Each structure stands twice: as structure tokens, then as C-alpha cells.
Amino acid sequence: AQSVTQLGSHVSVSEGALVLLRCNYSSSVPPYLFWYVQYPNQGLQLLLKYTTGATLVKGINGFEAEFKKSETSFHLTKPSAHMSDAAEYFCAVSEGNQGAQKLVFGQGTRLTINP
Amino acid sequence: EAQVTQNPRYLITVTGKKLTVTCSQNMNHEYMSWYRQDPGLGLRQIYYSMNVEVTDKGDVPEGYKVSRKEKRNFPLILESPSPNQTSLYFCASSLSAPLFRTRAFFGQGTRLTVV
Numbered sequence: 001a002q003s004v005t006q007l008g009s010h011v012s013v014s015e016g017a018l019v020l021l022r023c024n025y026s027s028s029v030p031p032y033l034f035w036y037v038q039y040p041n042q043g044l045q046l047l048l049k050y051t052t053g054a055t056l057v058k059g060i061n062g063f064e065a066e067f068k069k070s071e072t073s074f075h076l077t078k079p080s081a082h083m084s085d086a087a088e089y090f091c092a093v094s095e096g097n098q099g100a101q102k103l104v105f106g107q108g109t110r111l112t113i114n115p
Numbered sequence: 116e117a118q119v120t121q122n123p124r125y126l127i128t129v130t131g132k133k134l135t136v137t138c139s140q141n142m143n144h145e146y147m148s149w150y151r152q153d154p155g156l157g158l159r160q161i162y163y164s165m166n167v168e169v170t171d172k173g174d175v176p177e178g179y180k181v182s183r184k185e186k187r188n189f190p191l192i193l194e195s196p197s198p199n200q201t202s203l204y205f206c207a208s209s210l211s212a213p214l215f216r217t218r219a220f221f222g223q224g225t226r227l228t229v230v
Contacts, residue, residue, distance in 0.1 A: 004157075041224075042224075043205055043220075043221030043223045044158075044219075045221070046218050046219065090157060102160040103158075103219065105159070107157045
């Protein structure tokens with residue numbers, strides 16, 4: 001079974017600083033990778049996903065992530081943090097026959113933005 | 116508006132009293148799924164359904180039941196709730212499997228407390 005590890009349950013950055021949220025996965029086959037964001041009292045929203053092709057993926061709200069197969073990583077970055085980025089972020093990989101059955105989530109990283 | 120609707124949003128119940136959490140989507144999606152979210156564990160899949168009358172267990176199905184009698188609805192049933200089922204529950208849907216091809220939509224969550 002696949003597993004997803006997010007390094008750091010809490011990350012705090014200053015407004016305007018670089019955001020880096022780390023994600024590593026275990027997979028013996030090409031994975032399909034996702035980042036979701038959860039704002040307070042809301043469901044999850046898809047930020048971006050990697051399926052095939054270009055390894056640098058751009059998402060909404062200025063976020064991007066790079067798939068590095070050799071490092072089994074899919075870290076999320078944003079050059080300049082905004083107060084509205086404060087939320088919990090989940091990395092996920094799809095599992096099952098051709099990635100069909102489910103999303104396997106990491107433990108989540110709560111991002112705090114300091115003014 | 117495309118959405119996944121869960122009810123209730125908040126529920127406090129007593130051990131052993133049967134309850135149902137409803138989930139409805141208005142997007143004609145084939146695939147639906149239930150997750151529970153617990154601190155430090157991320158989201159874990161309880162059950163999923165690939166289509167009407169087709170359901171299967173996820174990672175943590177014990178103590179739960181589901182049904183998929185019509186495409187839009189996917190209720191989660193706790194026949195005899197226990198305190199360890201206190202959690203935040205999310206319903207999700209997507210147009211079809213494989214998941215990596217289509218975006219998953221999440222409901223706003225149901226916070227369940229079993230005392």
C-alpha cells in the first residue's frame with residue numbers, strides 16, 4: 001500500500017516569505033500526486049495535481065509543486081506568502097487499479113502566516 | 116452550483132444510537148467516497164462507490180455501512196456508534212474513476228461526537 005509523509009505538522013512563515021511544504025511518497029509504480037488545501041470549517045479544495053508530463057506543476061493561488069521521481073518527493077512551494085494562505089495542506093496520492101479507488105493522504109501540514 | 120452537500124454539519128450522539136450522515140451531489144458523478152479526518156492521521160477512506168449499487172471497503176470500514184441506491188446519494192450509516200468514531204467526516208465525489216483524470220469535490224464535513 002502506498003504511504004504519504006508530510007514533514008512538519010506545523011509550518012510558520014512571515015508574510016511575503018517563501019512557503020515550502022514537504023511531501024514524500026512511497027510508490028513502486030508511477031504515482032498520481034495531489035495537493036489539497038483545507039480552509040477553516042471547509043472541505044478540501046484541489047490546489048494542483050501531477051499525472052504525467054511536465055514535472056513542475058502550477059496550481060491555483062500562485063502555488064506550484066515539482067515531482068522528483070529520484071527523491072520520491074512532491075514538495076509544494078509559493079514564492080511569497082499571503083495572509084490568506086493560512087490553512088491546512090494535504091498531500092495525496094491516488095491508489096488502486098490505474099489510480100482508481102482512493103486517495104491516500106498525508107497527515108497534513110498547518111500553515112500559519114505571521115504579519 | 117456544483118456541490119457536495121453533507122448533513123448534518125455537527126452531531127453529538129450517545130453510544131449505540133444508530134445514526135445516518137447524508138451526502139448528496141448534484142454533478143451526476145459516478146464515484147463517491149467517505150473519509151474520516153483525525154489529528155495527525157490525515158484523511159482515511161472508509162468506503163467508496165464506483166457507481167450505483169457498487170460499493171467497497173476502504174481502509175477503515177469497521178463500524179460503518181453505506182448504500183448507493185441512486186447516483187446522487189451516498190449515506191454513511193453508523194449502526195452502533197462508539198466513542199472511537201468521534202471524528203470529522205468528509206464525503207467526496209468525482210465524475211468517474213480513475214481519480215487522477217477527474218477532480219474530486221469534497222463536502223464541508225460533518226463533525227461527529229459520540230459520548
